[in-house]
Amino acid sequence: MDLAALWPLPGGTDVRDLLLAAYADPTRGYHDTRHLAEVLTRIDELATAGRSFELVTVRLAAWFHDGVYDGRPGAEERSAAWAERALTALGLDAGVVAEVARLVRLTETHRPSDSDAEGCALSDADLAILAAPAERYEGYVASVRGEYAHVPDADFALGRAAILRDLLAKPHLFHTAHAREHWEPTARANVERELETLDPAAG
Numbered sequence: 001m002d003l004a005a006l007w008p009l010p011g012g013t014d015v016r017d018l019l020l021a022a023y024a025d026p027t028r029g030y031h032d033t034r035h036l037a038e039v040l041t042r043i044d045e046l047a048t049a050g051r052s053f054e055l056v057t058v059r060l061a062a063w064f065h066d067g068v069y070d071g072r073p074g075a076e077e078r079s080a081a082w083a084e085r086a087l088t089a090l091g092l093d094a095g096v097v098a099e100v101a102r103l104v105r106l107t108e109t110h111r112p113s114d115s116d117a118e119g120c121a122l123s124d125a126d127l128a129i130l131a132a133p134a135e136r137y138e139g140y141v142a143s144v145r146g147e148y149a150h151v152p153d154a155d156f157a158l159g160r161a162a163i164l165r166d167l168l169a170k171p172h173l174f175h176t177a178h179a180r181e182h183w184e185p186t187a188r189a190n191v192e193r194e195l196e197t198l199d200p201a202a203g
Contacts, residue, residue, distance in 0.1 A: 001037045003020060003033055003036060003037055003040075004016060004017075004020065006037075006040050006059075007063070008055075008056045008059040008060055008063075009056075009060070009090070011090065012086075012087075012090045015086045015087075015090065016063070018086075019063050019064065019067050020033065022067050022068070022069075023035070023036050023066065023067075028069060028147065029142075029143035029144060029145075029146035029147035030129075030140055030143035030144045030146075030147060031066045031069040031147065032143075035066065035129070036062065036063065036066070038128065038129065039062045039065070039125045039126055039128070040059060040062055040063075040125075042124070042125035042128040043055070043058055043059060043062055043121060043122070043125045045178070046121050046124060046125065046176055046178055046179070047121075049176075049178035050178070051117070051120075051121055051176050051177075051178060052117060053117040053118045053120075053121045054099075054117075054118055057096060057099050057100060057103070057118055058103065058118050058121050058122050058125075060083070060087070060096075060100045061083070061099075061100045061103035061104050061118075061122050062122060062125065062126075064079050064080070064082060064083040064086075064100065064104050065079060065103070065104045065107045065122070065126065066079065066107075067079040067082050067083070067104075068082060069147075071147055071148055071150070076104060076105055076107055076108040077105065077108075079104050080101040080102075080104040080105045081101075083097070083100050083101050083104055084097055084098075084101045087100060099118065102119075103118055103119060103122050106119050106122065106123060107122065107123065107126055110123040110126065110127055111123075111170075112175055114175065119175075120175035120176050121176060123174075123175055124174045124175055124176050124179040124183075127173060127174065127187070128179070128183055130167075130173060130183070130186075130187035130190055130191055131179075131182075131183035131184070131186040131187040131190070132186075132190070134190070137190045137194075141194055144160075157198045157199070160194075160198055161195060161198040161199045164191050164194060164195045164198070165195065167191055168188070168191055168192065168195070172184060173187050173188065173191075174187070
């Protein structure tokens with residue numbers, strides 16, 4: 001996939017290329033160019049399925065949402081700040097810039113309101129990996145572990161299990177009708193299976 005061709009603005013190619021370089025950083029595991037491509041593909045899937053949202057805004061937020069990813073707290077906030085600086089410099093409307101930054105920050109919790117069409121679309125696209133086929137899901141899990149290689153196994157298992165329990169505690173993992181119908185069952189099965197490997201008592 002030619003990611004550069006999916007940049008949603010007619011200009012700003014310098015910003016695009018900086019983002020592509022960030023996602024292509026060899027120190028990254030899961031949050032790489034493949035992840036960006038998958039998120040953009042899922043956004044288009046949701047749009048094609050009839051979900052109405054501001055497509056360019058959501059695509060821009062997808063490009064920036066993991067612009068900063070270094071395993072340290074506050075990555076979403078730093079990514080949002082990058083979006084604000086870069087898009088303002090490109091001359092985008094202040095309202096669009098603010099909305100892109102808001103959406104990037106939302107990916108820290110993946111808890112948009114039901115009336116937040118753009119937030120629901122981005123959140124679902126970002127979490128769609130949870131509904132991947134088993135082999136891809138296992139690769140995703142291994143890549144995430146690699147990003148936290150500096151964390152001892154026991155500590156990682158505790159932290160990861162807490163994240164998975166938090167996800168499963170949500171009434172729905174996804175917020176759009178299409179994702180709930182087509183992705184939710186597989187995603188819950190994948191997450192529950194991973195949680196059992198981290199905490200056998202969870203099963």
